[in-house]
Amino acid sequence: MAIEREVAGVRCSEVLAELSEYLDGELSEPRRNQLQAHLQGCEACERFGGQFADSIRQLRLGLKDAPAETSEVFERLRTRLQLQWDNPDAQ
Numbered sequence: 852m853a854i855e856r857e858v859a860g861v862r863c864s865e866v867l868a869e870l871s872e873y874l875d876g877e878l879s880e881p882r883r884n885q886l887q888a889h890l891q892g893c894e895a896c897e898r899f900g901g902q903f904a905d906s907i908r909q910l911r912l913g914l915k916d917a918p919a920e921t922s923e924v925f926e927r928l929r930t931r932l933q934l935q936w937d938n939p940d941a942q
């Protein structure tokens with residue numbers, strides 16, 4: 852059973868699907884805020900957070916150019932969440 856959650860009206864898979872656009876600032880502001888609300892309120896996403904939370908904070912601070920490692924963090928998060936969805940019992 853997948854552990855996908857719906858937080859702030861967005862599902863984890865939707866967040867993941869739009870992560871790169873989110874990072875590139877291509878989303879509308881309301882959508883961007885919605886994804887941020889999800890990321891901040893979603894345990895499933897937060898669990899793998901670590902540096903991810905820092906990245907979000909930096910994005911929220913309005914840094915125009917996120918640190919280079921931010922994309923890697925998102926990539927890792929995405930990979931791990933997908934792995935978890937595929938193998939919910941594996942940790």
Ligand SMILES: [Zn+2]
Nearest residue numbers: 863893895896
């Ligand atoms: Zn989530």
